[in-house]
Amino acid sequence: MIELTYRDALRQALADAMTEDPDVVVLGEEVGRYGGAYGVTRDLIRDFGPDRVIDTPISEAAIVGAAVGAAMTGLRPVAELMYVDFIGMTMDQLGNQAAKIRYMFGGQTGVPMVLRTQGGTGRSAGAQHSQSLEAYVMHTPGLRLAMPATVADAYHLLRQAIACPDPVVFIEHKALYTMKETVDLAAEPPPWGRAAVRREGGDLVIVSYSRQLYHALEAARRLAERGIEATVIDLRTLNPLDFDTIRERVEAIGRAMVVSEGAMTAGVAAELSARIAEECFDFLEDPVVRVAGEDIPISVSTALEAGSVPGPELIAGTAARMLGGRA
Amino acid sequence: MHVTPGASNSALPALYRTMRRIRSFEERVGELFVRGQTAGSMLHLSIGEEAAAAGVTAAMGPRDTFTTHHRGHGIFLARGADPARMMAEIAGKEAGYCRGKGGSMHIADMGLGHLGANAIVGGGIPAVVGAGLSARHHGTGAISVAFFGDGATGQGILYESMNMAALWGLPVLFVCINNQYGMGTRIDQATANTALHERALAFGLEGATVDGVDVEAVADAARTLADAARAGRPGFLAVTCYRFYGHARKDKSPYRSPEEEAEGRARDPLARARARLLETGLATEAELEALDAAADAEMDATIDFAVAAGEPPLASMFRDVFDPAEPEPEPVRARIDRVLARE
Numbered sequence A: 001m002i003e004l005t006y007r008d009a010l011r012q013a014l015a016d017a018m019t020e021d022p023d024v025v026v027l028g029e030e031v032g033r034y035g036g037a038y039g040v041t042r043d044l045i046r047d048f049g050p051d052r053v054i055d056t057p058i059s060e061a062a063i064v065g066a067a068v069g070a071a072m073t074g075l076r077p078v079a080e081l082m083y084v085d086f087i088g089m090t091m092d093q094l095g096n097q098a099a100k101i102r103y104m105f106g107g108q109t110g111v112p113m114v115l116r117t118q119g120g121t122g123r124s125a126g127a128q129h130s131q132s133l134e135a136y137v138m139h140t141p142g143l144r145l146a147m148p149a150t151v152a153d154a155y156h157l158l159r160q161a162i163a164c165p166d167p168v169v170f171i172e173h174k175a176l177y178t179m180k181e182t183v184d185l186a187a188e189p190p191p192w193g194r195a196a197v198r199r200e201g202g203d204l205v206i207v208s209y210s211r212q213l214y215h216a217l218e219a220a221r222r223l224a225e226r227g228i229e230a231t232v233i234d235l236r237t238l239n240p241l242d243f244d245t246i247r248e249r250v251e252a253i254g255r256a257m258v259v260s261e262g263a264m265t266a267g268v269a270a271e272l273s274a275r276i277a278e279e280c281f282d283f284l285e286d287p288v289v290r291v292a293g294e295d296i297p298i299s300v301s302t303a304l305e306a307g308s309v310p311g312p313e314l315i316a317g318t319a320a321r322m323l324g325g326r327a
Numbered sequence B: 001m002h003v004t005p006g007a008s009n010s011a012l013p014a015l016y017r018t019m020r021r022i023r024s025f026e027e028r029v030g031e032l033f034v035r036g037q038t039a040g041s042m043l044h045l046s047i048g049e050e051a052a053a054a055g056v057t058a059a060m061g062p063r064d065t066f067t068t069h070h071r072g073h074g075i076f077l078a079r080g081a082d083p084a085r086m087m088a089e090i091a092g093k094e095a096g097y098c099r100g101k102g103g104s105m106h107i108a109d110m111g112l113g114h115l116g117a118n119a120i121v122g123g124g125i126p127a128v129v130g131a132g133l134s135a136r137h138h139g140t141g142a143i144s145v146a147f148f149g150d151g152a153t154g155q156g157i158l159y160e161s162m163n164m165a166a167l168w169g170l171p172v173l174f175v176c177i178n179n180q181y182g183m184g185t186r187i188d189q190a191t192a193n194t195a196l197h198e199r200a201l202a203f204g205l206e207g208a209t210v211d212g213v214d215v216e217a218v219a220d221a222a223r224t225l226a227d228a229a230r231a232g233r234p235g236f237l238a239v240t241c242y243r244f245y246g247h248a249r250k251d252k253s254p255y256r257s258p259e260e261e262a263e264g265r266a267r268d269p270l271a272r273a274r275a276r277l278l279e280t281g282l283a284t285e286a287e288l289e290a291l292d293a294a295a296d297a298e299m300d301a302t303i304d305f306a307v308a309a310g311e312p313p314l315a316s317m318f319r320d321v322f323d324p325a326e327p328e329p330e331p332v333r334a335r336i337d338r339v340l341a342r343e
Ligand SMILES: Cc1ncc(C[n+]2csc(CCOP(=O)(O)OP(=O)(O)O)c2C)c(N)n1
Pocket: A029, A058, A060, A082, A086, A089, B044, B069, B070, B071, B119, B120, B121, B122, B148, B149, B150, B151, B152, B153, B179, B181, B182, B183, B243, B247
């Protein structure tokens, strides 16, 4: 058991994967000498050298495209996109190339690459550095999508992503890098694609992922003080999506809320709540409720930024109203 | 030192004053950050790059438009911005240029032709192609200037934009402020050919590189290229300078040596302009001291203004997503209310 930050766990996963497999290479802006904009790749260039930890020019489309070609020819590239907000610049390489190559070419080759990036609010980074764009990825067939919330998952999901035979977009949350946990990295991780139930409670199910997990858990703690017990699910990966775990809990409990930091309309929460409504309809006592980001850009103003995304208060308040009669 | 009489000499006092105001402003942005009163830490100071801002904007006319990168405070100030409203924006306050929504990296003012600063490297470059088309279409005689860093030479969109500008003979000027670094990456670690203006020549643009320590040289080069652009011969100007401090406020630049930094900071466009003013008798030490003190006092007041200014009201976050005549996006809370009201 060791105490690690989310950032350290990611670095450890990269280092362990690179030690085990000489074909794993890291490339991206400032990943080498600088150690990564958020420090995730610090010292990797010292330990693995500049041939495997490759500093690139500011050329996102070519970074992702190069990772695609490298993956098709025997390397295991882990490319870094400094902010998920820059995904638009890579969208052709990601959406038209990485995502479709296995399929278009009749299964001749896969594209075993990882695109690590980070997103979310919390640092007053403004409209072009604070978004939650996982829906772009989830909406693209052919891409896997992992979004770790815990330190242990930062490690295990990244190891699993690097081992994955298909392209994985791996989205970290900028507000979680300094979070600490005591973890046992040698322990057997849950299988790739399995959600985790982080809290059990019989009154409602809160489905979440990434940083919003903590807002959901804090809301659940406040709800418990009022006699309402929530089950909180951490999806861990959005593709594959572990809908079995969601279904099982929702069918048993009968009430569901989905929490996401991304904009509400046509977002991840929309997909999840539609699916719950369709597949668990007979078990639901209330409509599924989405608690998600506002349909607006993120402001640099700290006050407006905080007001743009869900927090524990909105989650707990909404849950209490769902349980109206019982609270 | 050899003294060249003429127009650029007489412009030097004004250029110096502009540069001095920029430096004073940027130092106070740093101070506001240390006091914890900026919105966030993504603040990129243009100290060391003042000659690019002062020299190029001096060649621009009142109807000209421009875009900047994320290190654009100095350019906007040189263009005539109100530093108090800039500081308020940097603090995320309602009195700021963009009502606290944009911040340091997204400041803009259509009145001054500022089509926007950008937090996407290269993101503001192609807009000048469109602004050039617009100026030509409307016969305004305006040019449009894209300011960006050396790092943006890694972006394909720069080359797409230069090609269009040259192909269509647009009134456009590309200004690359080459401060030697993109974050921790030195220019020669990002490109094999560091003679950046040569790329422009390959597209058929006019191109030049000028020493950014010499504000008069920058102003002269910019004037020549701006005149050509106005006549339908677009150009590219690389201004060579040095980023005196870290990339953003929290970066201590561990990737470069103190010796290198000392050398870089010795190439100071303000010190050089000051020395020239004294040498040529265009200003006395006492006059310069008074000018410096006035700049500092003006910029001190911007801090007081920004700190005293109010936060934007929470409801303003739904404003300006679309045209004001259109309904605002419905708040999540209102949507939740409707769902829960069904019970
Ligand atoms: C598309 C994109 N990629 C990466 C970044 C992160 N980033 C911000 S500034 C910067 C360096 C830019 O260097 P340069 O263009 O030389 O401008 P300077 O900071 O030196 O003024 C980087 C990599 C970004 N904002 N946008």
